[in-house]
Structure formats: structure tokens, C-alpha cells
Amino acid sequence: MMTQPPTTVEIRIQLSQQRALLLRRLAEQRGLTEDQVVAQALDILFSLTGLLDEDAEREGWSLLSEASLQRAWGNEADAAYSLGIVP
Numbered sequence: 676m677m678t679q680p681p682t683t684v685e686i687r688i689q690l691s692q693q694r695a696l697l698l699r700r701l702a703e704q705r706g707l708t709e710d711q712v713v714a715q716a717l718d719i720l721f722s723l724t725g726l727l728d729e730d731a732e733r734e735g736w737s738l739l740s741e742a743s744l745q746r747a748w749g750n751e752a753d754a755a756y757s758l759g760i761v762p
Contacts, residue, residue, distance in 0.1 A: 690698065702709045 698709050698712060702712045705712065707715075
């Protein structure tokens, strides 16, 4: 079974003259096209976005569980128990 190349879409973006020059130089140094450099940069950006989203989700769950623990251990008897001061 032959694998077909991925479908591409042309998108026009605007860069400052300095960024366009840096992009061209980077592509030349790596032996890539400017499109390939941009595609790799987007892959990195998207993977970082996924990591950041996971961190935000983890932090949200942590805050929720912390509030629940505060309610559960929020009385004197439980606070004494958690400090090892059991009557």
C-alpha cells in the first residue's frame, strides 16, 4: 500500500524584515527550506502548548484537592491528630 504525502495548505504570514532574514539564514544553515523550519517550529510550539495545558490541569486538580483537605482537616480534633497530638 502506497503512502500518500500529507495534504498541505498554503498560508500567508507576515514577518518583519529581520525575522524573515533570520528565518532564511536558519534554513540555509540547516539545509532546509523556510517552510520546513516553520513546520518544525510549529511542532515544537504545539508540543509545548500540550505540556503547558497538562501543567495547568494538574495545578487545577491540586488546588481542588487542597481545598478538600482543608475542609476535611479543618477542625481541632483532626488538626491535633495530624500534628501527632492525640489525646
